[in-house]
Amino acid sequence: MEYVQERVTTLHALTDHRPDAPTGRAAVVVPMTEREYGTLAAERVLAALERVDPARVIVPLRATPDRAGPFAAWLDGFDLDVEALWCDGPRLADLLAEHGLDGDRGKGRDVWLALGRALREEFVVVHDADTATYSPAFVNRLLFPIAHGHEFAKGYYARVEDGALYGRLFRLFFRPLIRALADAHDADVLAYLESFRYALAGEFAATTDLVSRLRVQRGWGLEIGTLGEAFSHAGFAGSAQVDLGRYEHDHRSVDGPTGLADMSRAVGAATLRAVADAGVDVEYDTLPGRYREAATELIRRYRTDAAFNGLAYDRDDERDQVATYADAVAEPGPDTRLPAWGDAPISPAAVAEAAAADLEAIAGTSSGAASRASPEPNAESSGHADRSPTGGGDR
Secondary structure, three states: OOOOOOOOOEOOOOOOOOOOOOOEEEEOOOOOEEEHHOOOOHHHHHHHHHHHHHHHEEEEEEEEEHHHHHHHHOOOOOOOOOEEOOOOOOHHHHHHHHHHOOOOOOHHHHHHHHHHOOOOOEEEEOOOOOOOOOOOOHHHHHHHHHHHHOOOOEEEEOOOOOOOEEHHHHHHHHHHHHHHHHHHOOHHHHHHHHHHHOOOOOOOEEHHHHHHHOOOOOOOOHHHHHHHHHHHOOOOOOOEEEEEEOOOOOOOOOOOOHHHHHHHHHHHHHHHHHHOOOOOOOOOHHHHHHHHHHHHHHHHHHHHHHOOOOOOOHHHHHHHHHHHHHHHHOOOOOOEEEEEEEOOOHHHHHHHHHHHHHHHHOOOOOOOHHHOOOOOOOOOOOOOOOOOOOOOOOO
């Protein structure tokens, strides 16, 4: 039975035990898009959360005006304190533009809006809604180390489904990129990033104090950007990772507008920015070649591991993916991260007020879903679209 400790505290699911955790003092953020509306996976997640009974559930919702109202009404049917935060309305867009916060929209931007609302609770849990194997134990497991002195905890799990290895973006892009960087640079940030067994997992928990200090990537770089910020504010001693056991997501194609190739560019930029923030002077001229070498060696190991377990393995396809991902190994462009909520020029209450007004305008003044956001008294009033889904997919 495996119980190895990494540089960060590593908690293993050695039994089916559901540990005690302060779920009643936590806000759970579950980003959703139109594709989650009424699905069995999303319904399973929300039904499980009814059993967890957190203080609040916040759903940053990306949907067109004709779908947002019915989606919010569907969410209102669960026995939960759910706040549907519609992220695509005109009043919210105007509010963000007024304060210089408009720009690219994606999963990270939606989660950032919800994190501001989550600061009203003591702890925050974030996870995806497209998980076919969701268990109410996941929230308890993520919160357990936070209740025991850690500031940040990330979930991990093996991506083995349908008789094959998945987690392709992590295995074939992120992991060899970190190894290529570590071969050339001796830096704590690289040891930190390499300590996480599934760095691209969308599941994490944190204290609201740490959440209030997170700068957030706007798109697919959310998970790695969050790890970079956790390194800065929590470090090795304040961080943990938690085994979530069996975990199944949807699978993505490599190509296409929401495919793994697109995701690799965002993940690569977020990774290299986190490394640069920690003071590493990256040697970009040689990095693509070193990445390919590290990936080639890992492919040899993955092939052996798959054969050992009787799993299917297409070495040529994995090599082709590495060739595709190599294009993402480049110096990151301009920093477009959203500010930490502790430094933001707007308040979470203003966001809630604008989003609720947008939802009410399309759903009617009698919509309980619209009024459910309940912005605080005296709340302030007051981009181009990335329509990529918020779900985890095959990272």
